[in-house]
Amino acid sequence: MAPQALRPSRFLGSETNLRVSMEFFPPKTDEMEETLWRSVERLAPLSPSFVSVTYGAGGSTRERTHHTLKRILAETDLKPAAHLTCVAASRDDVDAVVRAYGEAGIHHIVALRGDPAGGVGTRYEPHPQGYANAAELVAGIRRLGDFEISVAAYPEKHPESPGVAADIEMLKRKVDAGATHAITQFFFDNDLFEAYVEKVRAAGIDIPVAPGIVPVHSFPLIARFAEKAGASVPRWLAQRFEGLENDPATRQLVAAAVAAEQVLDLIDRGFTDLHFYTMNRADLVYAICHLLGMRPKGREVKEAAA
Secondary structure: OOOOOOOOOOOOOOOOOOEEEEEEOOOOOHHHHHHHHHHHHHHHHHOOOEEEEOOOHHHOOHHHHHHHHHHHHHHEOOOEEEEEEOOOOOHHHHHHHHHHHHHOOOOEEEEEOOOOOOOOOOOOOOOOOOOOOHHHHHHHHHHHOOOEEEEEEOOOOOOOOOOHHHHHHHHHHHHHHOOOEEEEEEOOOHHHHHHHHHHHHHOOOOOOEEEEEOOOOOHHHHHHHHHHHOOOOOHHHHHHHOOOOOOHHHHHHHHHHHHHHHHHHHHHOOOOEEEEEOOOOOHHHHHHHHHOOOOOOOOOEOOOOO
């Protein structure tokens, strides 16, 4: 998507079928937990369709993920979705986590194979008694209950995949196994996403495919994430942030404009299912949602128990 002038969307200020979801990651420290919870409290009144909480490879953040999900359930009216991977875990272990989610009242799982246990760039080795890939994981979750199951999609192909066609074939296998919704890797070129969705539909896949949107809080950080994920970073995007390394106020304004351009263009193309990678920060996501016509719907954070 080439840069363009910010213009009103035909959806602004009206009732729409927008479906907006948001992703958080579990905090590692008490300070990070405070930051996360301030963001949750800020965004909860917008009533997103669901909020997801990530899960580290091999369950490395399992307890923090569970704690965050339980707090969201206990203290907000948000609908949480739990990420789940099958890296370095047996089927029994993964199944136990799925059952625990169901018992806790969490009925939406984001099912992912996960990064290799040795880190991005190393060879993926399935656990000998585990689910071999995301399609098998989806089938396992579906066998255990009536969960909503979201899966990953890759407009620019997964870094380990031979090509987009192979990725789409894997997506179809995940849908055939019971997936109900897909969320893409983040991207910055809407033309690329639109072409990808056309290929997905041509393959007979009809589940919602939500574009993954990441506000650029830090261009160097997002550029590193993109390199690992195999996502392209257009030259025009880098130019937007040139010279702003020591100017956080202007950088925030530019980041808001860039994300607003992207989401308004997606909506004008007919895509009304959006997923925001919040990076546990609320301000940019809140501003973009406001531009989309979303308004607080009352107090969505429950009063703490006495």
